Amino acid sequence: MxxxxxxxxxxxxxxxxxxxxxxxxxxxxxxxxxxxxxxxxxxxxxxxxxxxxxxxxxxxxxxxxxxxxxxxxxxxxxxxxxxxxxxxxxxxxxRGGTPCAFDRNLATMQGVEAVEAVLASKPDVPSPMIAMNENKITRIDLMKAVSLTGEVAKAIARKDFIGAMDLRDPAFNQQYDQFIATTLSTDMEHSLVTHDRKNDQSLRIGIINVGAPACGMNAAVRAAVRYARNRGHVPFGIQNGFPGLIAGLIKEMKWMDVDGWIAHGGSELGTNRDQPSLDLGMVSYQLQKFDIQSLILIGGFEAYTACLEMYNARNSYPAFCMPMVHIPATISNNVPGTEYSLGADTSLNAIMQSCDAIKQSATASRKRVFVVEVHGGKSGFLAVMSGLAVGATSVYIPEEGINLARLQKDVSHLCSRYAQDAEGKTQGRVFIRSEAASKTYTTDIVSAIIKEEGHQQFDSRTAILGHIQQGNSASPLDRIRAMRLAVNSIDFLEEHASGLSSASSTKSNVSTSGPSVYNKDPDSIAVAGIQGSSVSFTSVEALLKDTDLKNRKPVQSWWMDYKRNCNLLARRTYLL
CATH class of the missing domain: 3.40.50.460 (Phosphofructokinase domain)
Known part of the structure; x- marks a missing residue:
């Protein structure tokens, strides 16, 4: 359509x-x-x-x-x-069937904003359209929005195709070009190498997965390999993370090597949580042996800390003095410098589908409550956003913790909700508990307290989703984000490699024994993040001030703004 x-x-x-x-x-x-x-x-x-x-x-x-x-x-x-x-x-x-987690949460947030708009409406204020701009729910003039939509058709009719593309989302034009750039075959006669770049500026790019598997990793590797080859670079796949790098499991990747990877879940290259500190000397040696001149790390918080380790070791190991970029890929969405990580959307869909089945079972059994434990570490992203998507009665997250007073209020609220249900139409209900919400109040204990304090008004069961939350195949949104981040990351590596002037080389005290792209600029090791509708690159050094290293997450948790909506829609007014 x-x-x-x-x-x-x-x-x-x-x-x-x-x-x-x-x-x-x-x-x-x-x-x-x-x-x-x-x-x-x-x-x-x-x-x-x-x-x-x-x-x-x-x-x-x-x-x-x-x-x-x-x-x-x-x-x-x-x-x-x-x-x-x-x-x-x-x-x-x-037109689809069951809405995905993103659609449910978007509809929920737009619905809340629509009510706020009605309550704030005045005779002299134009009727608004509830929109999402820069990943934020906003209000724009309805008539202007309708007029702007009509302008696209008019631009096409007068053959102003550039104008038609510009009228779309700011990323639309860019993503079209990126699609073309990652789809063309790597016939050097048809290479996309620009005229302002010489062939001797071709980079040997290492691609490595670090941390737990996350859907979207393979899509990012595929896009990086194909775009790199079409730009005249030579990509190398590093198998099994840093242990594989230490063992020299490095192979040049051709265009067809990644064919079909976009639909594959997990990590085709292999991944684990080991850090470069496992053997910094051998990591450096292998990078020099294979003449790797730039590095793409795809993974979660472990990939971020790996970048930090190599950045801090630059004075001792010249091989680390090259451009590096971290593409965040973790279901926990706990990497600083980005609003979304690859795999997080797929994980939300997996949790949502599991909770839908659980709620169906609970409703069929009438008065039954399920306490569902989800992943996330010290980050409450999965719990909050999945709780919003499935209509959870209560959500427990590490940022707030769990205490006895909160549990007592939740059980009392639960009893009142069941008392209000019409006879024969009792619903099953779900509590979402993040795995690190509390060391004392475990999932089993929370379930036992709910059952005991309910005085036989309802039954309580537990469901620990475990690694099913990683999902099977990456969601469309994760695949699209993967391509966008990978292409922009290759551009970042080019900029910080080919942008070295003689002045910057002198400033960096270039050693003839170092790589040809020797670069000690802190900005040359960065995290590729999604900020609003844009892709940003923030150095790992600059991100330290925004990072809670102990709890492995960003200092600011943007999803906490939506925790209020979870409480509001579950009628937990005592938490507002």
Whole structure:
């Protein structure tokens, strides 16, 4: 779908690893676009690719505003390339079924803001539309929003395709270019190396996964490998984290080596929690032996501390004096410098689906309460956001802890809720408890207290979700974020490698024995973060002031703003 908007097609293309997309805002360029498309598909096939996916928006057009249909493309691939091509028109199945966690939370937050807008309305204030900008719920003038939407169709009609793209979300244009840059095959004749970069500026980029597995890791590796090769760089996959690096398990990665990885969960490269301090000398030696000139670390808090260790060891080990970037990937979402980590959205969906099944069981059994334990370490992100998505009766998080007075109030509130239920329509209810909410009040103890204090008004059971929370295959949102962070990270490495002038080299006291990209600038080791609608890079040194190293999380927990909504919607007025 998408008569005048290619958002669905673009995001679906990114999330599925499609080969081509056709959208109304960005028609294929040139009169010979069919020839170029067929040539690219043939290159893919010559490299060993066995399948081709083309996504067509219903409003897709060429540069002359002539419609491009799925039937046209099927005939083109069948007649020109003799491929067994099938056409699937999804239709209204795209409207979906059960909403995902992101949709539920977005709807909840917009609903709360809508009520606030009604209560604050005045005769002279324009009617608002409740929107999300920079990851924040905001109000904008409804009539202006409607007018702006209509401008896109008008721009397309007058062939102002640049203007149409600019009218979309700020990241829309960038993500389209990133999709193209990670989809083209690595034929050096068609390389994306820009004219202002010489071939001798090609980087040897190491890619390593650190910490626990998180969905989105493989999607990030795939995007990094393909974009790096299309930029003329040589990517190397490091297997099994830092122990693999120490053992020399390093292999150059080709374009087809990561084919299909976007849909794979876990970590194809392998990962663990070990740090460079396991053997800093051997880590340095292997980086020099394989001439690794820049490094991408994909992982959770362990990847952040690994960057810190290598940064602090730069004076002793010149091999660490190179650009490094950390792409946050952890279901706990506890990395400083970013609002979201890869894997967190997938984990929320896994928790939500499990809790939906649990609530169904609890409702069928009538008066039953489940205390569900979720991961997260000292971060309450998963508990708060999953509690909001599933309508939890109460949420216990490390930031607040658990005490007896709180439990007594929650049980009293629970009793009153069950007393208010209509006869025969009693609902099952869920309590969400973060694994580190309390050392004393464990999940079993909380459940036992609820059952005992309920005086047989309801039963209580526990459910510890464990590693099921890591999910199976990465959610579309995690895949899209993975591509965006990976592409921007390669650009960051280029900037901090090729940007070395003679002045900066003198300032850094360059040693001839060091790597060719020798760089001791603190900004050259950074965390790639999602801040609002932008991708930011903050040095690991600068992030120290915003990091609680003891509890392995950021000092500020932005999700605490939504804890109030959890209490409000569960009618826990005593906590507001």
């Amino acid at each position: 998408g008569r005048h908007c290619g958002w669905l097609a673009l995001m679906a293309g990114i999330a599925t690893g499609a080969d081509f997309i056709f959208i109304p805002e960005r028609p294929p360029s040139g009169e010979d676009w069919q020839d170029n498309m067929c040539a690219e598909i043939k290159r893919h096939r010559d490299l060993g690719k066995r399948k081709t996916i083309v996504i067509v928006c219903e409003g897709a057009i060429d540069s002359n505003l002539k419609p491009i249909t799925a039937k046209d493309l099927m005939d083109l691939l069948t007649d020109r390339l003799h491929l067994d091509t099938r056409m699937t028109i999804l239709g209204h199945v795209q």
